[in-house]
Amino acid sequence: xxxxxxxxxxxxxxxxxxxxxxxxxxxxxxxxxxxxxxxxxxxxxxxxxxxxxxxxxxxxxxxxxxxxxxxxxxxxxxxxxxxxxxxxxxxxxxxxxxxxxxxxxxxxxxxxxxxxxxxxxxxxxxxxxxxxxxxxxxxxxxxxxxxxxxxxxxxxxxxxxxxxxxxxxxxxxxxxxxxxxxxxxxxxxxx
Amino acid sequence: xxxxxxxxxxxxxxxxxxxxxxxxxxxxxxxxxxxxxxxxxxxxxxxxxxxxxxxxxxxxxxxxxxxxxxxxxxxxxxxxxxxxxxxxxxxxxxxxxxxxxxxxxxxxxxxxxxxxxxxxxxxxxxxxxxxxxxxxxxxxxxxxxxxxxxxxxxxxxxxxxxxxxxxxxxxxxxxxxxxxxxxxxxxxxxxxxxxxxxxxxxxxxxxxxxxxxxxxxxxxxxxxxxxxxxxxxxxxxxxxxxxxxxxxxxxxxxxxxxxxxxxxxxxxxxxxxxxxxxxxxxxxxxxxxxxxxxxxxxxxxxxxxxxxxxxxxxxxxxxxxxxxxxxxxxxxxxxxxxxxxxxxxxxxxxxxxxxxxxxxxxxxxxxxxxxxxxxxxxxxxxxxxxxxxxxxxxxxxxxxxxxxxxxxxxxxxxxxxxxxxxxxxxxxxxxxxxxxxxxxxxxxxxxxxxxxxxxxxxxxxxxxxxxxxxxxxxxxxxxxxxxxxxxxxxxxxxxxxxxxxxxxxxxxxxxxxxxxxxxxx
Numbered sequence: 141x142x143x144x145x146x147x148x149x150x151x152x153x154x155x156x157x158x159x160x161x162x163x164x165x166x167x168x169x170x171x172x173x174x175x176x177x178x179x180x181x182x183x184x185x186x187x188x189x190x191x192x193x194x195x196x197x198x199x200x201x202x203x204x205x206x207x208x209x210x211x212x213x214x215x216x217x218x219x220x221x222x223x224x225x226x227x228x229x230x231x232x233x234x235x236x237x238x239x240x241x242x243x244x245x246x247x248x249x250x251x252x253x254x255x256x257x258x259x260x261x262x263x264x265x266x267x268x269x270x271x272x273x274x275x276x277x278x279x280x281x282x283x284x285x286x287x288x289x290x291x292x293x294x295x296x297x298x299x300x301x302x303x304x305x306x307x308x309x310x311x312x313x314x315x316x317x318x319x320x321x322x323x324x325x326x327x328x329x330x331x
Numbered sequence: 332x333x334x335x336x337x338x339x340x341x342x343x344x345x346x347x348x349x350x351x352x353x354x355x356x357x358x359x360x361x362x363x364x365x366x367x368x369x370x371x372x373x374x375x376x377x378x379x380x381x382x383x384x385x386x387x388x389x390x391x392x393x394x395x396x397x398x399x400x401x402x403x404x405x406x407x408x409x410x411x412x413x414x415x416x417x418x419x420x421x422x423x424x425x426x427x428x429x430x431x432x433x434x435x436x437x438x439x440x441x442x443x444x445x446x447x448x449x450x451x452x453x454x455x456x457x458x459x460x461x462x463x464x465x466x467x468x469x470x471x472x473x474x475x476x477x478x479x480x481x482x483x484x485x486x487x488x489x490x491x492x493x494x495x496x497x498x499x500x501x502x503x504x505x506x507x508x509x510x511x512x513x514x515x516x517x518x519x520x521x522x523x524x525x526x527x528x529x530x531x532x533x534x535x536x537x538x539x540x541x542x543x544x545x546x547x548x549x550x551x552x553x554x555x556x557x558x559x560x561x562x563x564x565x566x567x568x569x570x571x572x573x574x575x576x577x578x579x580x581x582x583x584x585x586x587x588x589x590x591x592x593x594x595x596x597x598x599x600x601x602x603x604x605x606x607x608x609x610x611x612x613x614x615x616x617x618x619x620x621x622x623x624x625x626x627x628x629x630x631x632x633x634x635x636x637x638x639x640x641x642x643x644x645x646x647x648x649x650x651x652x653x654x655x656x657x658x659x660x661x662x663x664x665x666x667x668x669x670x671x672x673x674x675x676x677x678x679x680x681x682x683x684x685x686x687x688x689x690x691x692x693x694x695x696x697x698x699x700x701x702x703x704x705x706x707x708x709x710x711x712x713x714x715x716x717x718x719x720x721x722x723x724x725x726x727x728x729x730x731x732x733x734x735x736x737x738x739x740x741x742x743x744x745x746x747x748x749x750x751x752x753x754x755x756x757x758x759x760x761x762x763x764x765x766x767x768x769x770x771x772x773x774x775x776x777x778x779x780x781x782x783x784x785x786x787x788x789x790x791x792x793x794x795x796x797x798x799x800x801x802x803x804x805x806x807x808x809x810x811x812x813x814x815x816x817x818x819x820x821x822x823x824x825x826x827x828x829x830x831x832x833x834x835x836x837x838x839x840x841x842x843x844x845x846x847x848x849x850x851x852x
Contacts (some may be wrong), residue, residue: 187383214694215695236393239394275688279688282775296685321381322381322382325379327406327409328377330368
């Protein structure tokens with residue numbers, strides 16, 4: 141304890157005040173923050189998805205609407221388990237597609253347009269299910285030749301990944317399954 | 332000080348470069364090791380992060396690694412950047428060149444499978460007439476395998492299989508789950524052998540923790556990171572190499588180091604690129620040629636163990652792994668292709684959602700019902716070394732440091748296609764015999780290179796007119812230049828190559844040390 145600190149402590153005791161109160165009353169620096177100047181901080185923070193709406197960057201309004209409905213059908217909310225809508229999977233994929241290679245962009249644009257051309261947005265449950273019938277075919281190594289079937293296969297995988305890698309999904313499912321914690325070792329970029 | 336002549340300069344800190352440094356420094360020889368990438372500090376360079384906290388939710392930045400299927404958003408910084416390190420190929424024949432430029436090289440993330448080659452590989456021509464034999468036999472390498480396995484802490488089981496020689500293992504006494512036992516029994520009925528995996532053990536099984544610390548402790552090793560080798564330089568008067576020109580990765584400042592002996596362990600194709608750019612060791616016409624690897628058919632079969640459905644697996648049914656060594660064309664030709672394939676198989680886990688033809692609630696129910704029911708197997712096939720599969724220097728493209736890039740020309744041929752189809756049919760049959768239900772099967776090989784087992788392009792041989800290296804990994808043309816990585820391979824078999832690379836590097840180092848002692852280098 142330094143001479144200054146000892147003197148300050150004596151003054152606090154003499155005044156009969158609790159130490160911290162006395163400190164704040166007499167030391168304007170202490171009153172300014174309860175932070176610890178000699179400790180390095182580790183602040184809890186969040187990704188933007190949970191608190192902000194992302195601006196559509198790739199899809200048209202109709203395409204994004206179709207992608208949202210498709211995502212909700214691929215991974216619906218089931219009981220307490222969040223679905224693709226909770227995870228904002230469609231909004232995330234819109235961003236991912238905006239940076240994706242041209243062939244991926246075409247696959248999505250054409251696929252979403254094809255669904256819309258079939259009236260996907262206004263179709264009832266049975267009608268929508270009929271449009272997604274290609275997803276009921278067994279998996280083959282090579283992608284289906286039919287463009288809509290190829291799109292649906294890719295979209296199923298992407299929507300699933302975008303959902304199960306979301307904070308919303310992981311926070312709920314990791315309570316039931318430790319393997320769903322979604323953490324791994326991240327390698328820092330080389331300087 | 333800068334003008335000092337080092338005893339040996341080694342390019343690369345992976346399996347081969349580090350093993351050479353380990354062995355030479357143990358014998359009191361001063362080595363300078365150049366690594367193209369940075370050094371690392373495990374406490375700073377890796378951190379636990381949540382996937383949702385990454386900018387691309389685990390997908391990774393689109394288009395960053397078009398040819399590195401192993402990369403994900405967590406490991407992106409580990410792999411050599413494709414824009415900084417470009418290479419070219421004919422779009423009709425894509426080649427996936429997977430590189431790591433960090434201290435330890437690819438041993439930072441290797442699969443750790445550690446198999447010995449046998450004379451079915453070293454003397455392959457004697458068995459089936461194709462290609463060439465190695466200038467060494469299994470007996471030449473065996474003493475070095477004996478030393479490398481304990482260094483890498485390889486676990487395994489003694490089997491007495493002539494095509495898969497036993498080694499000095501940490502004995503694997505573990506039992507098999509009931510599902511694995513059923514598969515093994517099905518294989519046995521067809522006369523197909525199986526064994527436990529042979530893998531390096533430990534939290535990290537890298538040259539960075541197993542070899543380089545001991546080499547540094549001798550006081551004979553100096554490590555220089557961020558040093559990208561540009562050219563092996565030659566003394567025009569003697570025709571011998573006299574050092575290495577390199578460029579600092581960060582500043583692009585140019586340097587040169589002098590050395591009595593130059594050792595290239597930069598990885599198969601990087602060492603060959605360095606020789607091609609140096610216009611060295613090319614008199615045979617074989618430099619850059621006979622590129623091959625092992626082809627992979629990932630998840631050749633994906634099956635489920637039906638008794639495990641709906642969480643009803645009795646204890647001990649699921650889990651575990653195993654390996655089928657090559658079993659075809661050993662003592663007689665028994666297929667319509669040459670040589671053969673190996674298989675990794677494993678039990679447990681939930682099959683990928685893509686295998687279930689459902690979506691929505693039906694898909695989630697299917698995934699829940701099939702938790703820990705999976706069985707899958709991946710094929711690793713022998714690829715024939717062919718002269719026409721080769722690398723050359725691209726006349727136009729250079730890397731971020733102005734060093735000319737490689738152009739790679741490689742394709743699989745009928746022998747590999749037939750082998751892949753046979754593997755699929757055989758594995759499917761074994762799964763049925765074992766009582767598994769098939770979800771999917773296929774015989775589509777990944778593109779050449781993707782297995783990260785690229786081999787050849789600097790092959791060994793006794794004849795300087797048809798090979799680049801002699802039986803000591805020494806270039807025929809320049810006696811004080813050695814190439815100690817996978818580029819020296821003449822054939823590769825279906826075994827993962829790293830253990831053989833380390834054995835060859837250790838053997839080459841012993842020869843170097845003796846020749847230096849005699850004053851021949």
